[in-house]
Amino acid sequence: MASGPMEQFKIEREADLFEIAGQTVSWTNSSFWMVVSVVLIIGFFILTMRGKLIPGRMQSMGELSYEFIADMVRDTVGPEAMRFMPYVFAIFFFILFSNLIGMNPYAFTTTSHLAVTAALAIFTILMVMVAGIFKNGLGWFKIFAPSGLPLPMYLIIIPIEIISFLSRPVTLAVRLFANMVAGHVLLKLFAIFAAFLLAKGGITSVGVILPVVGTLGIVALEFLVAALQAFVFAILTCVYLNDVYHVGHH
């Protein structure tokens, strides 16, 4: 009750480790939960690696996850993009597990920090650019100039395409970050309000039922958002990977 709605996003410095270019790298609660997330993902999938002809429950979950991401990559980009499938797989499950871990009380939501979402988004876009130029040479820049337009239109279209390309990492980062922050702030506000009503005592404590029901609803919604945002990030990664393979038909 004493903490404000933003308190939950505070990064607790546990130990300073070393310095890179004058910046201190520390072990923090965020680092701890990133490690937890990766350990849980790897542990989960090691449990699914049975390799049986007739899969059990765990193996089925692993195979369904594989098919889910493989179909996503195949349907959005094409079979030639399967070499990026591990990256999309890692993005999806890293964000999914981080979001879901963040739903637990006392856990820290690593994806609620702009530093993390921006790093993921910028790395994704840079990867698309590097792979695109590596594969298509300078012809890759044709993605900014869709073919088959009258010449004067390019004066308008090319700046628009460049702006839309540059806004991709921004939207990718902000969408995930804002969704996570908004959900957790809302949850905290409802919970604080419930505690506040209860602390008032008397007849107002009966009204606590409203924020509690609201909190329950938001918890359900936040689980949906946690999965949905992971899916959105993964599928947008696939959509952007399209620019690596299909420069012509933009």
Place this chain on the structure above:
Amino acid sequence: MAAETIPQSGDHAAEASAVGLPQLDLSTWTSQIFWLALTFAVLYFALSRFILPNLRNTLANRSDRIADDLDSATRMKVEAEEAEKAFEESLRSARAKAANVAESTRQSLDAEIQSELDAADADAEREADIAEARIREIKTAALSNIDAVASDVAGTIVSQLTGKTVTKAALTAALNKA
């Protein structure tokens, strides 16, 4: 109550202005990005080197196995169809053979019956001829006896009535005239 809440919210305001949004505290970014890069790299390595190839192999093995099973099922179906065809073929030939046997048996039986009938007919005809010949013999014999008897009777009647004996030749001539 109000006295309690006001300093509390004041605390929050002071805290917020001192720290700002925790997300915008740039001093934490280096640590976050460092640990993100490290953990994500470990995750990517584990996924791309061990976990995903394993899942891919399992899925590929299964689809191979299913394709093999489907192939052998198709082959067995073809074999079953061939066996059925051969069975029907042998059934048809057996049926034809049976029909042949029945037909030839019937023909030979017919021929036998016919020859026996012919033989029986011939026997009957021969017997009938013999009987007819005998009848004819008896008839002529009887007829000739009648003449003799008649002349005897007529001679006797004449001798009884007239007391004269009549020659046989005269009797016969008289009878033949009558």
